[in-house]
Each structure stands twice: as structure tokens, then as C-alpha cells.
Amino acid sequence: MTPKALTLLIAAGLLAAALPGKPAAAQTGAASASVDPHANETKAQRDARMKWWREARFGMFIHWGLYAVPAGVYKGQNTGGLGEWIMRDDKIPVGYYADYAKQFDPEQFNATEWVSYAKTAGMKYIVMTAKHHEGFAMYPTKVDDFNINAQTNFKRDPIGEMAAACKKAGIKFGVYYSQNLDWHHPGGGTAGPAWDPAQKGSYDEYIKNVSAPQVKELVTRYHPAVIWWDIPSDLTPDQARALTSAFSSDPELIYNNRMGGGVAGDTETPEQHIPPKGFPGKDWETCMTINDTWGFKTNDTNFKPMELLLRNLIDIASKGGNYLLNVGPDAHGVIPSPEVDRLKEMGAWLKTNGQSIYATTPSPYQRLPFNGRATVKGNTIYLNVFTWPENGLRLAGLQTKVKGAKALATGQKLTVTKAADGTLSISKPSAIDSISTVIALDLTGAPVVTEAEVLIAPQTDGTYALNASDSTVVGNNIQVEHGDDNGANANLGYWTSLSAGAEWKVTVPAGADGVYTAKIDYAVDPGSADSIVTLQVDGADTGITGTIVKTGSWEDYQTLALTGTLTLTPGAHTIKIIPKSMPNGAVMNLRRVTLVR
Numbered sequence: 001m002t003p004k005a006l007t008l009l010i011a012a013g014l015l016a017a018a019l020p021g022k023p024a025a026a027q028t029g030a031a032s033a034s035v036d037p038h039a040n041e042t043k044a045q046r047d048a049r050m051k052w053w054r055e056a057r058f059g060m061f062i063h064w065g066l067y068a069v070p071a072g073v074y075k076g077q078n079t080g081g082l083g084e085w086i087m088r089d090d091k092i093p094v095g096y097y098a099d100y101a102k103q104f105d106p107e108q109f110n111a112t113e114w115v116s117y118a119k120t121a122g123m124k125y126i127v128m129t130a131k132h133h134e135g136f137a138m139y140p141t142k143v144d145d146f147n148i149n150a151q152t153n154f155k156r157d158p159i160g161e162m163a164a165a166c167k168k169a170g171i172k173f174g175v176y177y178s179q180n181l182d183w184h185h186p187g188g189g190t191a192g193p194a195w196d197p198a199q200k201g202s203y204d205e206y207i208k209n210v211s212a213p214q215v216k217e218l219v220t221r222y223h224p225a226v227i228w229w230d231i232p233s234d235l236t237p238d239q240a241r242a243l244t245s246a247f248s249s250d251p252e253l254i255y256n257n258r259m260g261g262g263v264a265g266d267t268e269t270p271e272q273h274i275p276p277k278g279f280p281g282k283d284w285e286t287c288m289t290i291n292d293t294w295g296f297k298t299n300d301t302n303f304k305p306m307e308l309l310l311r312n313l314i315d316i317a318s319k320g321g322n323y324l325l326n327v328g329p330d331a332h333g334v335i336p337s338p339e340v341d342r343l344k345e346m347g348a349w350l351k352t353n354g355q356s357i358y359a360t361t362p363s364p365y366q367r368l369p370f371n372g373r374a375t376v377k378g379n380t381i382y383l384n385v386f387t388w389p390e391n392g393l394r395l396a397g398l399q400t401k402v403k404g405a406k407a408l409a410t411g412q413k414l415t416v417t418k419a420a421d422g423t424l425s426i427s428k429p430s431a432i433d434s435i436s437t438v439i440a441l442d443l444t445g446a447p448v449v450t451e452a453e454v455l456i457a458p459q460t461d462g463t464y465a466l467n468a469s470d471s472t473v474v475g476n477n478i479q480v481e482h483g484d485d486n487g488a489n490a491n492l493g494y495w496t497s498l499s500a501g502a503e504w505k506v507t508v509p510a511g512a513d514g515v516y517t518a519k520i521d522y523a524v525d526p527g528s529a530d531s532i533v534t535l536q537v538d539g540a541d542t543g544i545t546g547t548i549v550k551t552g553s554w555e556d557y558q559t560l561a562l563t564g565t566l567t568l569t570p571g572a573h574t575i576k577i578i579p580k581s582m583p584n585g586a587v588m589n590l591r592r593v594t595l596v597r
């Protein structure tokens with residue numbers, strides 16, 4: 001985990017928590033039959049409604065609004081935060097901010113071109129900000145005149161043009177709508193105290209007179225396939241109903257879990273991270289920036305490498321989710337070229353390997369013995385191999401008979417041999433893709449996988465190496481990050497909750513029982529405060545603890561001897577590592593725990 005990634009993750013959590021009066025239930029979308037228009041639909045109806053979305057896997061998020069004018073700079077100072085939050089972060093007065101509209105003339109905006117970027121990238125849908133927290137409508141709303149048509153010289157309708165261009169290109173179009181935060185209109189949420197008297201007003205009036213009629217306008221005028229609410233609030237049932245009142249005309253509409261007011265919504269929306277296990281049985285979508293901001297910022301050039309973006313998409317698909325990847329166009333209507341370049345490269349890979357992503361179902365494996373991911377479609381398992389293992393590609397536990405294997409990109413037939421214990425070995429294709437080589441395994445039926453429990457035995461020197469790659473993570477706030485050679489370099493990262501940990505099953509043969517000490521190989525950012533971890537055996541505390549002192553960086557690994565001992569008796573045991581305190585919001589990147597007798 002990089003410090004930047006962590007900062008964003010924490011920011012997202014704190015952000016939600018900082019909103020006044022936002023109960024936890026609203027964040028997770030507690031169901032209520034009366035206010036959610038989809039609450040009573042049958043599974044078959046839901047499956048039919050969600051079909052295109054589930055098959056899509058990859059979409060484009062567009063954050064575009066007045067914030068593209070300051071582009072992260074106010075009165076000569078760079079904002080430390082997100083581009084689209086500059087009004088709130090720098091407490092820009094309402095009138096001053098509204099004047100940015102006079103400079104907003106995105107003469108190069110071309111909906112057909114933007115949609116073509118999405119299409120070339122292999123994206124199947126677009127979600128674009130119709131109104132973000134700044135309160136500025138990117139379409140000619142009749143609700144009031146704080147909109148692109150009334151305030152700027154650009155007398156066009158970006159939302160309408162995008163909707164039309166998407167329809168022409170056969171891509172689904174959705175709108176993002178900030179229903180709760182609105183820093184311009186009196187009564188809109190401000191995420192903390194208001195900073196301008198012009199913001200004072202009734203929230204109820206705001207919902208009734210601004211949010212609800214604008215949502216109705218968007219639904220009836222543009223018929224979006226998706227409404228992307230942001231951020232949830234504790235709406236009353238009447239306010240929630242006012243927001244969804246127009247939905248009856250578009251029963252196919254899909255909306256996320258960020259409305260609040262007891263509306264569960266259709267999709268979970270992890271932001272800036274990929275949950276280690278996805279959301280089994282639920283529809284979910286990770287939204288993520290390509291650099292570190294959603295709305296354009298001149299000074300943010302921290303663009304993620306395309307390898308990471310693509311592997312993120314593969315990872316998400318292997319867990320049954322969608323990837324909504326953001327672009328932040330500038331005030332001229334131009335999507336930054338580093339973003340476009342990455343999209344093109346992703347599209348090139350997907351052109352030959354997209355079969356392993358679109359309309360797939362999650363991996364049947366809990367863990368793979370190589371650095372990569374798996375997806376399934378019908379009777380085919382797709383293996384996305386990030387790093388070809390030096391000792392060859394092996395796969396254990398597959399019960400279904402293999403008919404044949406090929407490299408998806410080239411069609412090259414591969415040889416599959418089966419060892420006595422059922423482990424398959426797959427021959428190496430002549431062309432290896434440095435990002436991911438896809439192997440399609442054709443089976444005689446739908447894949448059935450039985451995974452053997454990994455029981456770790458002592459090494460020849462009597463120590464136990466409990467590697468991150470062999471661990472089972474507990475909780476959704478920690479994940480195994482596979483390094484390039486998986487085994488030695490994998491680490492447990494994104495470890496951001498006291499309730500998250502990792503465990504290993506060990507077998508202790510007679511003679512190997514006794515008293516052990518422990519050490520860990522870990523790395524942590526120098527900016528972090530010290531966390532404390534402890535080990536448990538079969539759920540009981542051992543008294544072993546360690547204080548995680550800073551290393552040089554998230555990648556600078558050191559060995560730390562923990563204090564205390566644990567006793568292992570003959571038989572099988574579960575060793576678990578958990579944090580006791582985590583003052584900095586993240587524990588560490590952990591490569592392994594070594595037990596020494």
C-alpha cells in the first residue's frame with residue numbers, strides 16, 4: 001500500500017463520517033420496503049434489470065464541473081485536497097465561486113470523442129456528474145439558473161450531448177447526482193459548518209425545491225441507465241420518496257447505495273480500493289481515480305501505471321465486481337492525455353483478452369498458487385497470469401475434466417498434464433504478456449473446485465514460515481497483495497481496521513511441539529505512528545506482541561523480533577495475527593511471520 005492510496009482510503013472514510021447526522025445504516029444502505037422502489041422486485045426481475053450492468057465490468061466515471069476552472073489552485077495556492085472539493089476545502093465564498101462560470105467555456109468539448117475514448121478502452125458504460133457538491137448543473141435545468149446554460153457562454157448541454165453520443169455508440173449512460181451536499185443552494189449540505197451565510201437555509205426545502213425536481217428532470221429528460229447518488233444522508237422517508245418519485249417511468253433504472261434514507265440501492269460502491277473478497281452475492285463497483293483527484297487539478301500528475309489499472313480491473317472481475325474508472329476533463333473540455341493514453345492501452349489488451357473479463361463470474365478459487373486471478377464463463381476458466389511462475393503454471397483442486405487449453409491472445413494450444421494428486425501443469429505459451437497472459441481452460445462442464453486446506457509444516461530448519469501468500473484474511477480491511485514472484489514478495493496490505501487480521505493453519509508433528517518465539521518481516525511508512533500487533537493460537541491470546549516501528553517506506557522491509565513466546569502442542573493449530581492498536585489508520589505491509597523454536 002502506498003501512503004497516497006492510504007490517504008485516499010482514509011479520506012473517503014472520514015469524509016462519510018464527517019457528514020452531519022449520517023448514521024452508519026445510511027452508509028451501508030439499510031433496506032426499507034416502503035421507500036426503495038425496487039424493494040419488492042423478485043430475484044428474476046432484479047437479475048433481468050441488472051443483466052447489462054453485471055456483464056459490463058468496466059465503466060467510465062467523468063467528474064466535470066466548474067471546479068475545472070480553478071483546477072486545484074485558489075488565490076495562487078494549491079489545494080491539498082481533491083479538485084472538486086476546492087470550494088469546501090478552501091472555504092471559497094458562494095458568489096466568488098459562482099463567478100468561475102464566467103471563465104468556463106469548454107470550446108473543445110466533444111461528446112462523440114469522449115464516448116469514443118470509453119469505447120476504445122473497452123468500457124461499456126459512462127457515469128457523468130450532472131451536479132456535484134458545488135451545486136452547478138451541467139445541463140440546462142429549469143429548476144434555477146445555476147447551470148451551464150444560464151451562467152456561461154457555453155450554451156450547450158453536456159449531459160444531453162453525452163446521452164445522445166452514448167446511445168449512438170451503444171454504450172449505457174448514467175448520471176452522478178449530489179443529492180445531499182450542495183454548497184451553492186441555501187439549505188444544501190455543507191459537510192461541516194457552513195462558511196458563507198448564503199448557504200443557510202432549510203434542508204427540507206432544498207430537497208423539495210432543488211434535488212427532487214432536478215432528479216425528476218434528469219430521469220424524464222435523459223432517461224439515464226444509472227443514477228449515481230453521492231453522498232448518503234439521513235433523509236426522511238418523504239424526502240427519499242421525493243427523490244425517487246420519477247423512477248416509476250424508468251423501472252429499469254439502476255442506482256447505487258449512496259442515497260441514504262433507508263434506500264438500499266442496487267450496488268455497493270467501495271471507493272478507491274478493491275475489497276479483498278468483493279461482496280459475495282451482491283452487485284458492487286469499485287470507483288477509482290487514475291491520478292489522485294476526481295475533478296481536474298493542474299498539479300496532479302500522479303497517474304497510476306496502466307499495469308496497475310489493468311490488473312485492478314482483472315482483480316475486480318475475479319471477485320464479481322465492476323470497475324468505474326474516473327477521468328477529469330479540464331475547463332477546455334479536454335480529457336488529460338495521460339488518462340486517454342492509459343485508456344487506449346487498456347482497450348488494446350481487452351480487445352484480445354476481454355473474454356476473460358466481460359460477463360464472467362467470480363473465481364472459484366480462494367487462493368491461487370501463482371500471481372494472477374481467475375474468472376469463469378460457462379464451462380471455461382480463464383487464468384489471468386500476471387507473472388509466469390518460474391517452475392511452471394500449476395493448478396490444484398479442479399475436479400472438472402479439462403478438454404483443452406489455449407493462450408487467449410494468440411490461440412496457441414497448450415498442453416495440460418495431470419499429476420497423480422490431480423494437480424494440473426499447463427505448458428508455457430510462446431508469447432508472454434508482461435501485464436497478464438490469459439489462459440483459457442475449456443472444461444467438460446461448469447468448474448467444480450475443491451481446495452485443500454493449506455497446512456503449513458515446519459521447514460527443514462524447524463521454523464515455520466507463515467507467508468502472506470498462504471494466509472487467509474479475516475475481515476474486509478486487509479488483503480493479500482501479490483508481489484512479482486507471489487510467494488516471497490506477497491504482502492498483507494491495506495490493513496486498515498482493528499477487526500481485520502490474517503491467519504494460517506499449521507501442523508505440528510510430534511517432536512516439533514514446544515515453545516516458540518516469533519518475528520515478522522514488515523514495512524511501514526515513516527509517517528506512520530507505531531501500531532501494536534499480537535499473535536493468537538486457536539483464538540487465545542499468546543502474550544506475544546510487537547510494536548511496529550517505522551521503516552523507510554511501505555516497500556522497505558525489515559525484520560522485527562516480537563516479545564514473548566507461544567506454545568504449540570502436537571496437532572493442527574490456527575495462528576492469527578491481529579492489531580491491538582492502530583493510531584495511524586493502517587498497520588503495516590506484512591510479508592511473513594516466522595515462528596522459531
Ligand code: FHN
Nearest residue numbers: 012015084230231271287294
Ligand atoms: O465527495 C465525493 C468525491 O468528490 C467523489 O465524487 C467521489 C466519487 O465516488 N465520491 C465522494 C466521496 O465519497
